[in-house]
Amino acid sequence: MNNWRYGVLAALAWLLVTLTVPAMADLPPQSSATAHRLGQQAYDRGQLTQAVDHWQAAIQDFAQQGDVRSQTLTTAHLAIALQDLGDWSAATGTLDQAQQLAQRLNDDFVSAQLRMVQGSLALHQGQVTHALAMWQQAESLYREIDDDTGLLQSQLNQAQALQLLGHHRQAFQRLQQLTDRMETLPASALKVTGLQNLGITLQAIGEWQQATALLNESLALAQQQQLTGLVGDIHLSLGNVFRAQTDWPRAIQHYQQAISLTGDRSIQLTAQLNRFSLLVNTGEQVQMEDAIALLPQIPPLLKQLPPSRTTVYAHVNLAESLITLSQAISLSPHPPSLSHTLSPALSQTLSPQSIAQLLSTAVNQARSLHDAKAEAYALGELGHLYETNQQWSEALDLTRTAVQLAQDVQAKEIAMPWQWQQGRILKATGDMDGAIEAYDQAVHTLQDLRQDLVSLSPDIQFSFREQVEPVYRQLAQLLLAEVDTLPRVERQRRLVRSRQLIEDLQLATLDDFFRQACIAGTPRTIDTIDTTAAVIYPILLDQDLDSQRLEVIVSIPGSSPGTRELMHYGRAIPPAMSQQVFDHLQAALTLLYNADEILPTAHTLHQWLIEPAESLLAQHSIHTLVFVPDGFLRNVPMAVLHDGNQFLIEKYTIALSPGLQLLPSSSQPLDISNQPLTLASGLSEQRSGFVALPNVVTELEQVQQLTPTETFLNQTFITPNLQAQLDVNDFPIIHLATHGQFSSKLEDTFLLTWNDRLTIQDLENLLSHQEYRQPIELLILSACQTARGDDRAALGLAGIAVRAGARSILSTLWSVADDSTAQLITSFYQNLTQQTTKAEALRQAQLSLLHSNDFNHPYFWGPFVLVGNWQ
Numbered sequence: 027m028n029n030w031r032y033g034v035l036a037a038l039a040w041l042l043v044t045l046t047v048p049a050m051a052d053l054p055p056q057s058s059a060t061a062h063r064l065g066q067q068a069y070d071r072g073q074l075t076q077a078v079d080h081w082q083a084a085i086q087d088f089a090q091q092g093d094v095r096s097q098t099l100t101t102a103h104l105a106i107a108l109q110d111l112g113d114w115s116a117a118t119g120t121l122d123q124a125q126q127l128a129q130r131l132n133d134d135f136v137s138a139q140l141r142m143v144q145g146s147l148a149l150h151q152g153q154v155t156h157a158l159a160m161w162q163q164a165e166s167l168y169r170e171i172d173d174d175t176g177l178l179q180s181q182l183n184q185a186q187a188l189q190l191l192g193h194h195r196q197a198f199q200r201l202q203q204l205t206d207r208m209e210t211l212p213a214s215a216l217k218v219t220g221l222q223n224l225g226i227t228l229q230a231i232g233e234w235q236q237a238t239a240l241l242n243e244s245l246a247l248a249q250q251q252q253l254t255g256l257v258g259d260i261h262l263s264l265g266n267v268f269r270a271q272t273d274w275p276r277a278i279q280h281y282q283q284a285i286s287l288t289g290d291r292s293i294q295l296t297a298q299l300n301r302f303s304l305l306v307n308t309g310e311q312v313q314m315e316d317a318i319a320l321l322p323q324i325p326p327l328l329k330q331l332p333p334s335r336t337t338v339y340a341h342v343n344l345a346e347s348l349i350t351l352s353q354a355i356s357l358s359p360h361p362p363s364l365s366h367t368l369s370p371a372l373s374q375t376l377s378p379q380s381i382a383q384l385l386s387t388a389v390n391q392a393r394s395l396h397d398a399k400a401e402a403y404a405l406g407e408l409g410h411l412y413e414t415n416q417q418w419s420e421a422l423d424l425t426r427t428a429v430q431l432a433q434d435v436q437a438k439e440i441a442m443p444w445q446w447q448q449g450r451i452l453k454a455t456g457d458m459d460g461a462i463e464a465y466d467q468a469v470h471t472l473q474d475l476r477q478d479l480v481s482l483s484p485d486i487q488f489s490f491r492e493q494v495e496p497v498y499r500q501l502a503q504l505l506l507a508e509v510d511t512l513p514r515v516e517r518q519r520r521l522v523r524s525r526q527l528i529e530d531l532q533l534a535t536l537d538d539f540f541r542q543a544c545i546a547g548t549p550r551t552i553d554t555i556d557t558t559a560a561v562i563y564p565i566l567l568d569q570d571l572d573s574q575r576l577e578v579i580v581s582i583p584g585s586s587p588g589t590r591e592l593m594h595y596g597r598a599i600p601p602a603m604s605q606q607v608f609d610h611l612q613a614a615l616t617l618l619y620n621a622d623e624i625l626p627t628a629h630t631l632h633q634w635l636i637e638p639a640e641s642l643l644a645q646h647s648i649h650t651l652v653f654v655p656d657g658f659l660r661n662v663p664m665a666v667l668h669d670g671n672q673f674l675i676e677k678y679t680i681a682l683s684p685g686l687q688l689l690p691s692s693s694q695p696l697d698i699s700n701q702p703l704t705l706a707s708g709l710s711e712q713r714s715g716f717v718a719l720p721n722v723v724t725e726l727e728q729v730q731q732l733t734p735t736e737t738f739l740n741q742t743f744i745t746p747n748l749q750a751q752l753d754v755n756d757f758p759i760i761h762l763a764t765h766g767q768f769s770s771k772l773e774d775t776f777l778l779t780w781n782d783r784l785t786i787q788d789l790e791n792l793l794s795h796q797e798y799r800q801p802i803e804l805l806i807l808s809a810c811q812t813a814r815g816d817d818r819a820a821l822g823l824a825g826i827a828v829r830a831g832a833r834s835i836l837s838t839l840w841s842v843a844d845d846s847t848a849q850l851i852t853s854f855y856q857n858l859t860q861q862t863t864k865a866e867a868l869r870q871a872q873l874s875l876l877h878s879n880d881f882n883h884p885y886f887w888g889p890f891v892l893v894g895n896w897q
Contacts, residue, residue, distance in 0.1 A: 074397060101120055106146060162184060259284070409447060425444050559649075611662065617885055673876070728852040732856065744781055745782065765778040768821070793830055
């Protein structure tokens with residue numbers, strides 16, 4: 027869980043950079059100005075209550091002096107501090123006072139500052155559109171008075187708002203414009219800090235390569251300008267970027283540089299804590315030994331800092347790392363290899379009593395600061411300590427208090443993990459209903475935080491599999507436990523909630539893949555798409571290290587029109603067994619094995635996924651199966667499942683979906699008998715280390731014979747040519763016969779053109795115009811494959827399906843011989859002319875290979891999958 031703690035700190039630090047108003051300029055050299063500056067210094071140190079006191083005193087002094095301008099600006103600062111303390115009513119009232127004061131002035135700078143504060147408060151209250159409007163107005167005002175600092179700040183904030191609203195292309199373009207503008211500025215402290223802030227912002231949306239380049243440029247300028255106070259801070263930012271990419275060595279290197287090159291104790295402490303938690307959480311013995319050696323250097327730094335929110339968070343960060351380290355040592359299969367390095371003093375430091383004292387100090391500091399958010403953070407971690415020591419009553423009391431405090435100040439990012447923690451504790455004490463309620467609260471909070479999780483803190487979404495995904499899975503496990511023993515009404519209610527939870531998990535997983543909340547999913551019933559199809563939701567749930575369950579929910583047409591019936595079945599599967607089945611299936615689906623050798627594994631999967639529902643499927647005359655797969659099942663070609671007599675594709679049409687709520691609007695079955703215009707491109711020659719695909723020529727020629735086609739082959743298959751055609755024509759079908767790879771990493775998912783690699787972002791930019799015109803009905807990607815050894819690689823395929831804006835995508839899970847591919851694709855197009863559904867057209871094309879003499883091995887026809895709308 028320590029990565030989540032790091033993520034909160036990173037998110038808060040980023041917000042502090044982008045949302046606070048700039049320091050006040052041109053204050054008169056009087057005691058009131060001194061009070062203002064003291065407030066600014068206290069705020070920068072995280073001493074929010076002291077900042078409030080200083081600013082309130084300054085406001086009174088400015089009022090007595092009749093200095094309305096300074097009074098107004100300081101009141102705006104005060105509103106931000108009150109917002110940070112979670113006192114929304116006081117913050118809003120204070121901002122109103124500032125606005126009333128500003129009416130007595132005719133000052134563009136003051137007006138711009140107030141717009142910045144209005145935007146900040148609006149954003150924190152979820153009013154993103156209003157925040158964007160305020161920052162746009164601020165930009166205009168800053169531009170009129172040539173205030174470069176304010177201009178940069180307002181534009182960074184606008185990029186954030188655009189990101190949160192889902193306008194990712196506009197947000198990225200705005201950041202790119204800022205990057206270009208930064209390059210034109212002369213070398214100065216403004217350029218250094220501007221590049222650094224821009225780099226931090228790009229990191230927050232997952233643009234790591236560009237973020238690294240800008241931070242390195244900022245670092246070089248700071249060194250050149252001898253701005254020693256900024257050098258350490260930039261190294262800290264670089265360490266965070268490399269940490270987000272799991273590049274541990276370079277992250278540690280930059281943290282060390284930050285420690286040695288700055289005199290700022292706060293930066294030194296943050297770098298040491300980040301370095302320490304990184305070493306602890308790698309799980310490697312050598313790194314943990316390095317962490318043990320580093321530990322004595324941290325408490326002296328901690329003691330040198332005065333009480334502040336930053337100091338409270340540092341105590342909690344250290345405590346969490348100590349808990350993790352202590353558990354790692356106690357669970358080590360060879361404890362002496364670690365414990366021999368522990369001195370009595372370090373053993374004492376790692377004791378529950380010492381960690382509790384560390385957290386008690388944090389709680390007391392937070393209370394002395396009247397900082398409810400920091401107190402909630404520290405109390406929840408203290409509850410976590412009691413949880414790890416199985417002191418359930420104390421753990422539950424502390425956790426409940428932490429949740430309530432966080433909710434009182436609308437700190438959802440702090441409330442969520444403690445809601446999850448509360449669920450775990452209640453489950454451990456046997457209160458299953460209470461546990462389900464707490465988990466439900468955590469999931470709802472996560473959904474409220476979707477934008478923030480991926481847009482404000484890449485570290486949270488980067489550790490998705492450890493900190494976010496388990497909340498969904500553990501709740502599903504609670505809902506499905508003993509569900510078949512419940513009365514029918516309650517069983518259906520639990521299954522409906524479980525199905526929705528699985529859909530929400532698919533949505534969250536794709537958010538994690540994209541590193542941004544890019545999908546506005548709307549729950550849909552299957553009947554709005556297809557009243558006759560069955561949807562199968564398999565989900566893999568870990569019970570412990572040696573136990574895993576496969577739970578399956580099947581949605582079938584109900585007894586009356588417009589209704590659905592849900593059934594459930596599951597089985598225990600040792601993790602080693604599921605991995606063995608998957609590995610054997612992947613190996614058997616090659617030409618090194620005879621076709622019959624795949625049958626035992628394919629039959630096992632059929633028994634797991636289909637067999638318990640077969641009689642019900644037959645009873646309802648189901649012809650179409652839609653899978654919403656999970657885990658390693660995403661990489662399994664469902665067509666090859668075998669019941670002992672025939673393959674699944676011989677009985678059903680099959681489609682895949684990342685979730686019904688992700689499907690585009692329903693449409694009539696695609697009919698190419700009316701000769702729609704198709705855009706077809708491909709590579710037949712060897713390029714960039716990929717083998718030649720000579721039969722791509724035949725494939726594209728066949729497409730041209732079946733439908734009017736604009737074709738680009740080899741040297742002409744370049745992005746500008748595609749863009750030129752897409753700018754002037756609607757293409758219901760886009761066909762790309764080229765190498766490509768799907769990966770669980772966004773940056774490793776691409777399609778090959780003649781001179782470049784087309785990423786998902788490139789593809790989205792290329793096809794973006796069509797969202798305003800006729801939608802793309804079908805995107806065909808032949809010759810692609812999932813990355814080997816990547817059990818989540820099919821996320822890349824689902825990602826392309828979602829971001830391309832196409833209603834359906836036909837692609838392959840592995841690269842197949844191009845002669846059989848040409849034959850199958852030709853058959854698919856021919857079947858579409860018969861006014862059948864896309865799924866049925868694919869099924870018939872696959873069967874044509876299965877029943878042929880040359881290509882009946884599942885290797886040839888098995889990998890073709892239809893993702894999205896199967897109509």
